[in-house]
Amino acid sequence: MSRSFGTVRAVDDVSLEIQDGEFFTLLGPSGCGKTTLLRTIAGFADLSAGQIRFGQKRIDTLPPHRRNTGMVFQNYAIFPNLTVGGNVAYGLKARSVPEVQIKERVARVLRLVHLDTYGDRWPHQLSGGQLQRVAIARCLVIEPEVLLLDEPLSNLDAKLRVEMRAEIRELQQQLKITAIYVTHDQEEALAMSDRIAVMRAGKLEQVARPQDIYRAPATPFVAEFMGTTNLLRGTVAGRAGEALRIRVGQQEFCAAGKAGEGESVSFSLRPETIRLLGPGETPPTGWGAFEARLGSVEFLGAITRIELQIGNDTMLRVASLDVLPDELKARGRIAAAYDPRRITVFRG
Amino acid sequence: MIAISRRDTFPLAIAILAFAFLGLFLLYPLLNVFGASFLDRTGTHFTLANYARMLSSSFYLGSLSNSLILGALSTLLTIVLGVPLAFCLARLPIPGKSLLLALASLPLVLPSFVAAYALVLLLGRAGVITRFLRDSGIPFTSIYGMTGMTIVFTMTLFPFVVFPALAAFKAIDVSVEEAGQNLGSSRWRTFWTVTLPVVMPAVLAGGLLVFIDVIESFGVPFVLAEDKPILAVEAYKLFVGETGGNPASAGVLGVLLIVCTAIALLIQRYYLGRRRFSTAARRAPPELVVKPWLRRLASVYSWGVVLIALVPFFAIIVISFMEFRGPVMHPNLSLDNFRDLLNQSWRPLINTLTLSTAAAIMAAAIGVPIGFAITRFRSRISDLLDVIAMTPFAVAGTVLAIGLIISFNSGWLVLTGGWLILVIAWVVRKIPFNVRASAAILHQIDPSLEEASINLGVSPLMTFARLTVPLMMGGIIGGMVLTWVTVASELSSTVVLYSGPWATMTVVMFQALESTGAGVASAAATVLIVFTVLPVALIYRLLRRHELGMM
Ligand SMILES: Nc1ncnc2c1ncn2[C@@H]1O[C@H](COP(=O)(O)OP(=O)(O)O)[C@@H](O)[C@H]1O
Ligand SMILES: [Mg+2]
Numbered sequence: 001m002s003r004s005f006g007t008v009r010a011v012d013d014v015s016l017e018i019q020d021g022e023f024f025t026l027l028g029p030s031g032c033g034k035t036t037l038l039r040t041i042a043g044f045a046d047l048s049a050g051q052i053r054f055g056q057k058r059i060d061t062l063p064p065h066r067r068n069t070g071m072v073f074q075n076y077a078i079f080p081n082l083t084v085g086g087n088v089a090y091g092l093k094a095r096s097v098p099e100v101q102i103k104e105r106v107a108r109v110l111r112l113v114h115l116d117t118y119g120d121r122w123p124h125q126l127s128g129g130q131l132q133r134v135a136i137a138r139c140l141v142i143e144p145e146v147l148l149l150d151e152p153l154s155n156l157d158a159k160l161r162v163e164m165r166a167e168i169r170e171l172q173q174q175l176k177i178t179a180i181y182v183t184h185d186q187e188e189a190l191a192m193s194d195r196i197a198v199m200r201a202g203k204l205e206q207v208a209r210p211q212d213i214y215r216a217p218a219t220p221f222v223a224e225f226m227g228t229t230n231l232l233r234g235t236v237a238g239r240a241g242e243a244l245r246i247r248v249g250q251q252e253f254c255a256a257g258k259a260g261e262g263e264s265v266s267f268s269l270r271p272e273t274i275r276l277l278g279p280g281e282t283p284p285t286g287w288g289a290f291e292a293r294l295g296s297v298e299f300l301g302a303i304t305r306i307e308l309q310i311g312n313d314t315m316l317r318v319a320s321l322d323v324l325p326d327e328l329k330a331r332g333r334i335a336a337a338y339d340p341r342r343i344t345v346f347r348g
Numbered sequence: 349m350i351a352i353s354r355r356d357t358f359p360l361a362i363a364i365l366a367f368a369f370l371g372l373f374l375l376y377p378l379l380n381v382f383g384a385s386f387l388d389r390t391g392t393h394f395t396l397a398n399y400a401r402m403l404s405s406s407f408y409l410g411s412l413s414n415s416l417i418l419g420a421l422s423t424l425l426t427i428v429l430g431v432p433l434a435f436c437l438a439r440l441p442i443p444g445k446s447l448l449l450a451l452a453s454l455p456l457v458l459p460s461f462v463a464a465y466a467l468v469l470l471l472g473r474a475g476v477i478t479r480f481l482r483d484s485g486i487p488f489t490s491i492y493g494m495t496g497m498t499i500v501f502t503m504t505l506f507p508f509v510v511f512p513a514l515a516a517f518k519a520i521d522v523s524v525e526e527a528g529q530n531l532g533s534s535r536w537r538t539f540w541t542v543t544l545p546v547v548m549p550a551v552l553a554g555g556l557l558v559f560i561d562v563i564e565s566f567g568v569p570f571v572l573a574e575d576k577p578i579l580a581v582e583a584y585k586l587f588v589g590e591t592g593g594n595p596a597s598a599g600v601l602g603v604l605l606i607v608c609t610a611i612a613l614l615i616q617r618y619y620l621g622r623r624r625f626s627t628a629a630r631r632a633p634p635e636l637v638v639k640p641w642l643r644r645l646a647s648v649y650s651w652g653v654v655l656i657a658l659v660p661f662f663a664i665i666v667i668s669f670m671e672f673r674g675p676v677m678h679p680n681l682s683l684d685n686f687r688d689l690l691n692q693s694w695r696p697l698i699n700t701l702t703l704s705t706a707a708a709i710m711a712a713a714i715g716v717p718i719g720f721a722i723t724r725f726r727s728r729i730s731d732l733l734d735v736i737a738m739t740p741f742a743v744a745g746t747v748l749a750i751g752l753i754i755s756f757n758s759g760w761l762v763l764t765g766g767w768l769i770l771v772i773a774w775v776v777r778k779i780p781f782n783v784r785a786s787a788a789i790l791h792q793i794d795p796s797l798e799e800a801s802i803n804l805g806v807s808p809l810m811t812f813a814r815l816t817v818p819l820m821m822g823g824i825i826g827g828m829v830l831t832w833v834t835v836a837s838e839l840s841s842t843v844v845l846y847s848g849p850w851a852t853m854t855v856v857m858f859q860a861l862e863s864t865g866a867g868v869a870s871a872a873a874t875v876l877i878v879f880t881v882l883p884v885a886l887i888y889r890l891l892r893r894h895e896l897g898m899m
Contacts, residue, residue: 063807065802065808074796079800079801079815090804
């Protein structure tokens, strides 16, 4: 599907298939078209081209109020003129569900989101996290085909954000409901999702499981967007058995991958996969090693961030557990090792 | 994408209904006024003779220049008076500020021709003060003409400048001023070079409202102009004149009136609209610490201006309880004036109450959906709707009424002679306010609430009716009350359109003005004042001041 605003292609030829009961996350920087994509599913933005189906049923031709999606808005959009119970019952009333059933279903879903006793409260009496739960309950109660969540946690403080994300994931698993979740926070996406779609400028960069997105990014953009990485550019100097030998400045790296000799490639090496070697320590078998000068050191408690200078022009970031800056500074030159299988090579 | 998507059907339906209403009762009548001014005596051939005739008459040319001079003078004076007042209210400690603000907004809803009439009763030829002065040997002629009109307009219209300027003074980020002082500018210089330029667009916007209001005013010049010709009054006289009426000549003056107001409105829209400084205040400016004498001076000035503006209204209430023998007032308390007023008939009072209510309901029923379409659906249709809904603002009540009569006194739809034509004229005149007010309310309601409702399965139409309207209710009621009080004392189109049994309270007062029934006129004025102040006081909490500023 596609959606344009004038000349801006907010969603550009995106094709996705999402499984029943899957927690699917749209991840990307701000302005990449996540909200637009979600809103086309809900029906608040028209498609410029393409189709949307739930199972066999085509829904992009339906008006938004007949699509049976449940959307959780970034600012919750709780009706201020209705009580918590009234908010949750709103969608059921629209569906002409009998009064007794409404009561029962509202009570059930409020219990689910731990707001059993809040039915008669007014929205202005609730905290941010509680409003968030009302917004979710209000959607769950109508048993939507799909739950749509647009950065639902971005208005909460950091601690609550972590709690709520676990809670949302648990609810989704318990009810086996299909959820499409929009966020720009990669940690949130990794923690919650069954699959993640990374978007950039309206296009899909990669769709995969969290661990694959992180460990085997399909493009340099994905590699850099998912956490920190060292993105280096070099030339293929030849092969060493299965591995490629890639020359970066004076240093040569071994990496698993496919590319022709003399080809210019880039590759990603995550900081936490680089291991510092103690004096006299040898690298594990199959690993590559190099020597470097110590750059800046940043002590963050559990981990220490280190910059290593190789040759004149190559800088590598390393994240090490349980190292003290003073120890490193005493050494002068530093030896380090890496696993060639943890390097991802990008051609071109 | 030319195809109209389903989402557009709702605003499109609103737009079609609104276009139909405004087309029939605003644009079509205006077209007929234009037509009348460009047609010869037989009504079939295009001619410029009417314009040539009117513009070569020094009398009617004088009415044009008088109106413009009056507008300019009043605008200047309201600004000179209003800006310092706004500054005092925004930045200085004035005792009783919230009461003062409430009182300051009253002149916007009180009928200005009542103030004019009060001035006549006090300072006119046989006025109370005039006679007192004359008896004590102090030379004083009288208040009629430009002086009197300018005084009344300044006294009743200054809030148009004060409230926007007050908002602007409050919206200034203090750091801007501090930056000015930090760069070595004195406080006084900072005010002139930094503060004032920032609030100037708001002041000028208010000033243009004053200008338009003065040009369109019928009642004040009717009472006070005496032998000075004024556009709106001459158009009225030409149209209903004793010699049978002259729609062509009245049409020419009507067109001149519209041209003046339209130019002012266009300046407002396109020049000021762009020059508005963004005033996203991070820190609201604190009250200034000033020397006690300056604080006292500011308090006296602020309270003085506001109270003096209300004096005419107090005076007329007092006068209405005095005994009148013919045109001469005697200092004895009496209820005779009210008895005389109601002895004639209760009908005018009942007409005012019922017709104003009908108009207020209808204006809201039309204005709220238009405001909704304009704020929630940005498209070329809604932009056009916005422009058309603001058009009544540029059309003087006199001209609209003339157009309505030309259009609907014969043919397939006859409205003259009934009550509906009054209500329609009032509704058309109040649509800009109703649209603006509901747009202002809607700006404070998050659109995602409506999306949430639609997403939960409620259709857009039902969402509007069951969610949006209830959320807007406080504001809608406030707007309806303001509409009610202003149409209850509407004069300029009413005096052209009323007929026989459908005379209202303003008509009774108007007729009493023309004859010598000063007692009945002041009693009618008191009734109008009570009907204005009471409802506004009752719902003051529901109103926001900027709505008053939009009347
Ligand atoms: N209503 C709109 N009109 C015009 N452009 C829009 C509109 N909504 C979004 N866009 C544009 O589409 C792009 C994607 O926006 P959005 O979907 O909100 O991104 P995200 O949610 O990923 O931050 C942006 O470039 C944005 O400027
Ligand atoms: Mg977004």
